[in-house]
Amino acid sequence: MISVTSQDRRHEIAFRVCAVPAGGVAMNRPLGVLVIGAGFIADAHIAALATQPGARLAALVDADPGRLAVAAHRNGGVYATADLDEALAREDVDAVIVCTPNDTHAAIALRVAAAGKHLLVEKPLATTIADAQAVAAAFATAGLTLTAAHTHRFYDYGRTVRRAIVSGELGRVTLVRLAILGGWIWPDWNAWVLDPARSGGHPLHNGVHLLDLATWWLGAEPRTVHARGARVTSAALDIDDHLEMVLTDENGATAICEMSRAHRPGSFGHRDVLVAGTQGVLRLDWQDEAALVVDEKGITGLPATAADGFAVQLAAWLGAIAGEPPEMTAAEGVRAVALGVAAQRSIETGEPVDLDDLMTGAHT
16 A cells, blocks of 8 residues: 555545546546535635645525625636525536535535535534434435534644544543633624524534534543533623533543633633543643734734644545545534533533433434
8 A cells, every 4th residue: 555645645535536426427527516605614615625626616505695796706706696406406516515504504404415415514413413313314315425514623633632542642531621712702793603593502503613522532422411601701692602511421531621702802712632541641732823923013923833624624525425434424423413412401401411312312
């Protein structure tokens, strides 16, 4: 076997995607990708597409005509429409990226599966466990690739910690401590993410990043989630903007996760990782600013340099479409929804929530 660098692997994946597209029929063109939703997160996915020689932006869909026109112009006049069925019927569309509000994910995903296209959907996969299971079943039946975009798995820090744990260097991991703290609120007080009916609540919209990542690091099935929330920015919020979540897994390991959108000053972010095992401890600290420059003009933050997690994630998705083992399975996407729902329910009841009961019972 010939080993290849990450750059070589990206080209290898690109070639394979061109050779074996969605329907399994060979073609000699890049994989055509439809992006649904033209908001700010779509820009990150479209930029990632530009890094892949074997895939291209084929079309855009958005319900807002003005936003759609701007996005199409910004992307070279790519085909754009408000009609989802029309876009899904295009012969040059082989796969789809969904960047719409959380409460629309399940319905759109089912239409994508019915159209025979592969899907990368912004997390969460759905806002209820039942809907997430239905989506996963539809793609499994159709033999299509389904990936929930839990991007933190593809950031440098997420993969670094995962490698250290899998290597066995730390021994049996007994504790994970993960905190991601920031001060921004989305993107204004009228944003859909502040409506729990649309977002599923903060644990499902943002807290799920940490719950999924900690579960992936530990490599075992989660058993319980115990959480509490606070409305720090304003008591008028309909969601908790500060979360404390404790996860236990089948091996007895504990993950303590803290997610905040309430810290000040809002321009600074902080991440802290601690992993304790029977043979060692891993510590990883981070601030948004890789360095601070102090001069007569004041203090300036220099951004950190790291691999683009969206590009790494996209390459993995394209690899899965081409037949490689998926790095985020559909079942893991469903489980992540259950973790977020469990955290929200725990906040509401004040009690730990059993994942098995939640997944197998009538709860959604």
